[in-house]
Amino acid sequence: MLFEYTHPTFPLPTEAQPFMDSEDKNGRLALRGDLLDFTSMPGWDEVESAAVRYRPDHWLLIEDGCIVGCQHGAQAPDASWRREEHRGKLLLPGFIDSHVHSPQLDVIASHGSTLLDWLETYTFPAEMRFADWEEAEAGAERFLEALLAHGTTSACVYPTVHKISADRLFASAASRGMRLITGKVLMDRHAPQALRDDVPGAERDCIDLIERWHQRGRLAYAVTVRFAPSSTPAQLEMAGRLCSTVPGVYMQTHLAETQDEVALARSLFPQSRSYLDVYARAGLVYPRSILAHGIWLDAEDRALLRDAGAQIAHSPSSNLFLGSGLFDWRAALDAGVAVSLASDVGGGTSLSMIRTMADGYRVQAMAGRSLTAWKALHAATLGSAEALGLQAEIGSFAEGSTADVCVWDWAVGAVAERRLSVARSLHERVFAWMMMADERNLSVAYVAGVARYRR
Numbered sequence: 001m002l003f004e005y006t007h008p009t010f011p012l013p014t015e016a017q018p019f020m021d022s023e024d025k026n027g028r029l030a031l032r033g034d035l036l037d038f039t040s041m042p043g044w045d046e047v048e049s050a051a052v053r054y055r056p057d058h059w060l061l062i063e064d065g066c067i068v069g070c071q072h073g074a075q076a077p078d079a080s081w082r083r084e085e086h087r088g089k090l091l092l093p094g095f096i097d098s099h100v101h102s103p104q105l106d107v108i109a110s111h112g113s114t115l116l117d118w119l120e121t122y123t124f125p126a127e128m129r130f131a132d133w134e135e136a137e138a139g140a141e142r143f144l145e146a147l148l149a150h151g152t153t154s155a156c157v158y159p160t161v162h163k164i165s166a167d168r169l170f171a172s173a174a175s176r177g178m179r180l181i182t183g184k185v186l187m188d189r190h191a192p193q194a195l196r197d198d199v200p201g202a203e204r205d206c207i208d209l210i211e212r213w214h215q216r217g218r219l220a221y222a223v224t225v226r227f228a229p230s231s232t233p234a235q236l237e238m239a240g241r242l243c244s245t246v247p248g249v250y251m252q253t254h255l256a257e258t259q260d261e262v263a264l265a266r267s268l269f270p271q272s273r274s275y276l277d278v279y280a281r282a283g284l285v286y287p288r289s290i291l292a293h294g295i296w297l298d299a300e301d302r303a304l305l306r307d308a309g310a311q312i313a314h315s316p317s318s319n320l321f322l323g324s325g326l327f328d329w330r331a332a333l334d335a336g337v338a339v340s341l342a343s344d345v346g347g348g349t350s351l352s353m354i355r356t357m358a359d360g361y362r363v364q365a366m367a368g369r370s371l372t373a374w375k376a377l378h379a380a381t382l383g384s385a386e387a388l389g390l391q392a393e394i395g396s397f398a399e400g401s402t403a404d405v406c407v408w409d410w411a412v413g414a415v416a417e418r419r420l421s422v423a424r425s426l427h428e429r430v431f432a433w434m435m436m437a438d439e440r441n442l443s444v445a446y447v448a449g450v451a452r453y454r455r
């Protein structure tokens with residue numbers, strides 16, 4: 001490793017423990033249901049798309065936590081497989097939430113403010129609690145249980161400025177075998193004293209956490225800059241140094257969410273051409289950069305994101321709730337920028353990626369565009385995986401992928417049942433599901449072939 005290990009204080013977790021499914025025969029599990037995933041990116045307007053792979057009533061075959069094949073429902077796998085019947089239900093790859101804040105479950109749905117005063121009034125006080133070991137641990141457990149109960153099996157997460165908050169999140173994800181990307185939040189100015197770090201201390205904390213967790217199992221470290229206004233130029237420079245010296249490390253931050261925030265960033269970094277340019281100058285825009293929101297961008301910014309191979313984590317629920325603006329998905333697509341979907345809880349009002357997709361549709365509708373169910377679903381699964389460079393592991397049912405699989409009811413309640421029963425095409429059916437379903441439709445969530453949530 002690059003760095004000396006200096007963090008012996010906190011207990012390391014045991015490796016992922018079997019849970020509920022210890023009776024698996026030879027590690028073989030077969031799930032029966034309607035399999036839906038993607039083999040490539042659907043076009044913007046396509047309601048019939050060759051990128052969609054729909055295999056109604058099939059068995060998905062899983063061995064030692066990985067997908068090994070698929071066969072028709074009538075052709076039952078032999079007795080060497082433990083069979084689980086989910087006939088008539090929808091099986092999707094586990095959702096990927098590319099931007100979410102674990103401590104903000106405590107401030108979700110807080111009334112009456114826009115981004116900058118929402119941070120002051122609600123978010124910062126809630127984040128202070130995570131300095132405490134027990135709060136950090138309980139918060140991490142609560143958060144990951146909630147993610148799984150919403151059908152999200154992978155996530156890019158912001159804990160708090162406290163090292164322990166990231167440490168406990170990594171530990172909780174490791175014990176569940178989840179794909180998780182996180183890192184301690186960097187903020188050394190424009191925040192309450194109790195939530196501020198300093199450059200040497202933050203760098204030490206990052207290095208310790210990288211040593212301890214980065215690329216261990218399904219975990220990866222993300223250099224996590226809250227946003228440009230809350231980091232000094234010296235801290236951004238330190239973050240850029242980590243990004244360029246630690247192989248495989250991600251970078252996550254917020255970008256151009258509201259106009260007030262853009263004005264603040266510009267006043268603090270007058271030498272930069274744009275808000276994005278602040279990050280680019282610090283070496284923070286590269287293929288593993290995850291930039292949340294990206295609403296207030298121009299063509300030059302989009303070209304920079306495309307050339308860098310960075311992604312925008314589009315957070316429609318949060319954008320609607322905080323009144324931040326309407327993301328121009330089509331412009332990002334036309335410019336060749338990767339777009340993933342994110343709940344951005346607590347700015348977003350639900351951890352459900354289904355509700356997030358539905359809000360994504362509403363945002364595009366407000367701008368006179370129609371988002372297909374395929375574009376939305378792709379951005380929450382394979383598209384997100386590809387943007388993270390993790391498509392060999394997550395986001396689809398391709399052979400060799402890790403078996404992160406969620407089982408959904410097509411309809412809950414008489415109205416949804418009726419609506420889906422009269423759908424004339426697959427897109428119509430999936431679109432109605434996307435607009436009407438939520439976490440109450442979730443039946444089971446498997447992580448690496450192990451049921452980690454059952455209704």
Ligand SMILES: [Zn+2]
Binds near residue numbers: 099100254292344347
């Ligand atoms: Zn956010």
